[in-house]
Amino acid sequence: MNIAEALTAQARTQPFGTALIIPKRRTRDGWADQRYSYRELDELSSRLAAGLAQEGIRPGTRVAFMVPPSLEFFALFFALFKAGCVPVLIDPGIGLKPLKACLGEAEPEVFIGITKAQIARLVLGWARGSVKRTITVGPRVFWLGTRYKTLRGGELRGFVAPEVDPEDPAAILFTSGSTGIPKGVVYRHRHFAAQVELVRDSYRMQPGEVDLPTFPPFALFDPALGMTTVIPPMDFTRPASVDPAMLVSLIEHYAVTNLFGSPALMNTLTRHLEANGIRLPGLKRVLSAGAPVHPKVIERIHRALDEAADIHTPYGATECLPVATVSGRELTGELSEGNRQGRGICVGRPLDANQVRVIQISDDPIGLAEYAQDVAPGEIGEICVQGPTVTDQYFHREAQTRAAKMTDGQGRVWHRMGDLGWRDDQGRLWFCGRKSERVRTAEDELYTECVEGPVNAIDGVYRSALVGLGEPGQQTPVIVIEPEPGVDPSTLIEPVRTAVARWGIERVETRKAFPVDIRHNAKIRRAEIAADLS
Template sequence: MSVALRPDVAGLFLETARRLGDKTALVRRGEATSFAELARDVEQLASGLRRAGLQPGERVALLVPPSRDLYSATFALFHAGLVPVLIDPGIGFRNMGRCLAESEPVAFIGSPKAHLARLLGRWAPTSRLNIVADGAVPGMSRLSDYHSDEPLTGGVEDSAAAAILFTSGSTGAPKGAIYTHGVFSAQVELLRSMFDIREGEVSVPTFPLFGLFDAALGQTCVIPEMDFTRPGGVDPMAVVRPIQEHGAHQLFGSPALLDRLGRFGEKHGIALPTLRRVMSAGAPVPAKVLERFTKMLPPGVQIFTPYGATEALPVSLIGSEEVLGETSALTAQGRGVCVGRPVAGAEVAVIRISDAPLGAWDESLRVRSGEVGEIVVKGPMVSRDYLRRPDAAALAKIRDGSQVRHRMGDLGRIDEKGRLWFCGRKAQRVLTPDGELYTIPVEGVFNTHPAVKRTALVSVGEKPVLCVERESAAEISDASLTKELLSIGARHPHTKGVATILYHPSFPVDIRHNAKIDRELLAVWAAGRLS
């Protein structure tokens, strides 16, 4: 039987590097690395790691900040058939230890800080090869010590594991999604076609994984000086400066980062005339944020917000023109947030809400057109399984012949134009004596008040409680704002029953994008306030 072999993401990068040669692939702290130099790192490191005894399919923990070493190590692991384990350091010390225990890596490639944490936490006892990257530790080998000129032969199977990407754990314990080389290749080709990405463009990626895709597509990646685990607290000039100095064409940032940049740009009159596209993911981007940031862009340049999850990305896509021109008005009426039309190859369905496992797909699971249910997706961008989490896989995956449908854990509906609308997390729906309330449609109504930065619907027992984070500059008392918000809520059938409002100084958010509101933590806080 023949095996499907095609260029993996590392192969695509090496092909790109052969074409672009001495053109700049990477800029960090003023130091430029050419495509030829980075490709040489990749090929020599891949060969060296295999010569050091690592075998295809074995897992390697990779905890390195965005840098030349991160790019070369990731592509080298792909090229060698090894499986990098990618964990967001923001998930916390204890969760990091759990994820590493689950993945049992045979090698650990990390920054000096990561190796200190490894020693303190006694992480990765299964590792037989510990290598320092992006720095040095006395007595420990570095990535450059494993370079070999002996060429590697062969390729990787489409269906072979390429990486383990751990979810952020924003709505539960972090889970390791198993990515195949086929999934990564599908994602790269989707990005290229959806956004007309061209070789020679300059990108400022503020999310490490997308920077790797940029390099594979022939873009120059300018790495900003920022804490990538806290995009919501970024110094705006740390992102604005590289865009302006390098004439960047593309920016990828979380909604929290765009909010921070947009407020800064509005205050200081900053323009970003070279940008051709902006992409944001991790949570829905509020219309207020889109409107503010768009003022910094040239006419006709859009902010695109792909919808998806670690396990399936991208699922759908919408641009700021459609949001600001049409769908944001419907969001303000409590219709949910439109996340656009399914991307090429994605089959999106909405099924009846259930917290139970669904073993096999059946068309009868679908809800009626326009009805709210759980979003399910099938396609080449969907990961099939979790690492050593059969219970989680049973809840999230539905067998459909030889394929798998992923349950997003999100609620939504499909409108008459074929667009997908996001209505909140399934686990965060609020059960009241009068029926279920979905977070996003409720919050969309109250978010229209100019003194409100954002809101979060939670439940305390069977009571719906609206938590409010105010705009810092709003000059209105809590009592007056509460009265006005209750008046707004009374205009809509689904919000008129929300009668309890609490004010929180700064919502807890997810660690990866600083954009998803931690409603579970807010619910505990609200219960304490009301007790």
């Protein structure tokens, strides 16, 4: 059940296969890089695990982990698993105040980070009351703590990786907090094992493929799947600002077969592909998750791919992933037209391993799943899921756990996604928006994705946001639009007003740019827009 065992298995079956490629700089012939085999990565992670044990860091210890994608990132993460520790992952881009709050909540005893992170920890007082040990990748601050180089010299002789139980905590992954407070999701070893299996089988990933992951946590699947990881030289906290020409160069030079990117990154990349007439025939699949993918993005990527290749949009959340999936070629046509007509966004069929229910919308906790009432077919409700990747609690967040989890008569945990949607007559799920972002007027309830779909289909509209002003039950709906670059926003007001008239929306506003989440640069922060309009 320990995901680190999957890395060791790859080191046995393909010891000299390339696990990591770290491009350093462009050359006349392509890229200069550093490469590491599966055997090298596995041996390094074992030495680091032994070093952790020799430093007195015991199984079950919570370890804050702030190392950017690199050899050290992969080696240390698998070392923590081998040592039985519990890494705590927090997106550094969520902001200094939320970051400090998350670290205080997680109470890590060990802090592993690059020098910059260690300085910030000291200056800003991160986890001051709990951190007892530090390990620094790079120069140490004031010569305090242990150096990564020292840890790397761990003596393998006598080191035995502790056995883990499938129910043992494996990691704490904090949500982005894009529609609420960031929460630490407790992952058990069985959750990671199930994720690797579901991702591999759902997308038919094969050992020996080459992956270009632009979202660091997803890259951790690669060594377990036997895939080669190419780490792009980019700012991972700003995926929308990525250099698309650099990505194209990496894809072509390293014969990349799998690309993972947020919808914002895919928008940037596909615009570049279209503008320059570039095709990417070597790609087998593209994955995009974290927020809905606009139909225009799907259409653009299709023009760059071979007919046998496709883009897939897995649906899920930090608390359970993947839940459902749909291919881009299925989305185009009728399903994309459904989005433009206000039906929401189709996120596909639930994976066979999952059970999905759509229940009546409620903001109250539901302890027993049997108390939740299913809605009628085609009716919009709250999406709930039970399956092997469904986590069962938030760390030190009992109220949020009660609000998001249900238990059925068989003792199985169901996660309430906090998403609204419906199922069509072919069993496909349609996403209609976040429950917390629905607009409740005196006459009706409006759902973000249903209203925004027809608006986003208007030429000149880059994206839109439905928000409600006032108290729930008496809210005034407002549609806010962000124009395409170079488009005069005043020319969009009347077409948008016509598109939303059926919902009784009269007020249309424009903004030069929307506030979005840091992790994916794609989830619109509608609460901030509403506050700005109030």
